[in-house]
Amino acid sequence: MRRASIIMLFLVTLRLSAACGGDPEPLAALHSEQPASLTTEEYGEQLFRNMGCHACHSIAPAVLLAPSMAGIAGSTRTLIGGRTMLADDEYLTRAMLQPGAEIVEGFRDDMPSYADTLTDTQTRALLAYLKTL
Numbered sequence: 522m523r524r525a526s527i528i529m530l531f532l533v534t535l536r537l538s539a540a541c542g543g544d545p546e547p548l549a550a551l552h553s554e555q556p557a558s559l560t561t562e563e564y565g566e567q568l569f570r571n572m573g574c575h576a577c578h579s580i581a582p583a584v585l586l587a588p589s590m591a592g593i594a595g596s597t598r599t600l601i602g603g604r605t606m607l608a609d610d611e612y613l614t615r616a617m618l619q620p621g622a623e624i625v626e627g628f629r630d631d632m633p634s635y636a637d638t639l640t641d642t643q644t645r646a647l648l649a650y651l652k653t654l
């Protein structure tokens with residue numbers, strides 16, 4: 522519980538500093554449906570920032586609090602216990618909706634579930650974006 526509140530505080534601080542800092546690209550409004558002006562991948566990228574994924578996950582090879590998303594789609598992931606899994610569409614979708622189902626080796630079960638947050642369209646857009654990384 523304590524650990525969870527520390528993470529939340531971290532996320533809130535990050536959000537605030539992004540809003541107050543000299544970030545040239547302010548957070549776009551959170552659209553619940555894909556705006557016509559964006560491709561599915563661009564919408565996914567916007568969600569990745571607006572839903573806070575980027576607070577824990579880097580899209581560069583750097584590992585933050587969580588595994589990097591660089592090159593994740595189609596790669597082989599090693600889970601706690603040594604089992605390996607192919608990061609296909611099914612795996613990546615489950616990682617967002619039921620993060621506790623598979624825990625990546627070297628990490629803890631710290632990711633919040635997005636099952637109640639993401640619409641199907643948003644889940645598909647995030648998946649499309651992850652596949653571009």
Ligand code: HEC
Binds near residue numbers: 573575621628630
């Ligand atoms: C509070 C930090 C946190 C946030 C926010 C978060 N994640 Fe995670 N995520 C983790 C951690 C820690 C793991 C590794 C443990 C596990 O496998 O569940 C993980 C695992 C994953 C994995 C599997 C990674 C792998 O190496 O196989 C994917 C995919 C993923 N997250 C996507 C997302 C997406 C998309 C979002 C936003 C909708 C998000 N995460 C938000 C912490 C976070």
